[in-house]
Amino acid sequence: DTGVSQDPRHKITKRGQNVTFRCDPISEHNRLYWYRQTLGQGPEFLTYFQNEAQLEKSRLLSDRFSAERPKGSFSTLEIQRTEQGDSAMYLCASSKGQYNEQFFGPGTRLTVL
């Protein structure tokens, strides 16, 4: 059990650029979540995958955001035409089954200049 990993850990980009983040969940965890955390706040739910199916998206996830989880393994979160308001920590979490706790990755810190 190697834990949830995320890549990159830090990303600095200019406004208007596209960025993509990757999350590798704990193996055999079929549920994968993306959260966003801004400074001084708790994580906020963005989207959820059960295996490869994206089953819920938050209102926070504008049409500039897209997430995938091909083959139900790793997941990617892409932000197109980044804005300064997108600057945040993007956290990925996974769990095995609906009753088990979520394990979080270290996050990707995005800074949009």
Next chain:
Amino acid sequence: QQQVKQSPQSLIVQKGGISIINCAYENTAFDYFPWYQQFPGKGPALLIAIRPDVSEKKEGRFTISFNKSAKQFSLHIMDSQPGDSATYFCAARVTSGTYKYIFGTGTRLKVLA
């Protein structure tokens, strides 16, 4: 409304003292209440969790007290240590569908040596 209110925002405790963090919720569609500990630049790590059919759970120096009728729960850290200095988040898990977490806004704890 799915909200979890957390207080205080920050807390300073002497080494050996008791740290108490409180959370309250309004929506009854929650079935699991975890507490997470987060150090700067890291993802949240599960500390301790409780289900609503239990009024108290203790693990080492950490205790959760749960009051179902008042819709409140709290984290007590006994014999607080400087290494406990971190941000603590309470959360509530939505009962159905995604089983996503709704997080409180966090409490920044500082334990003085």
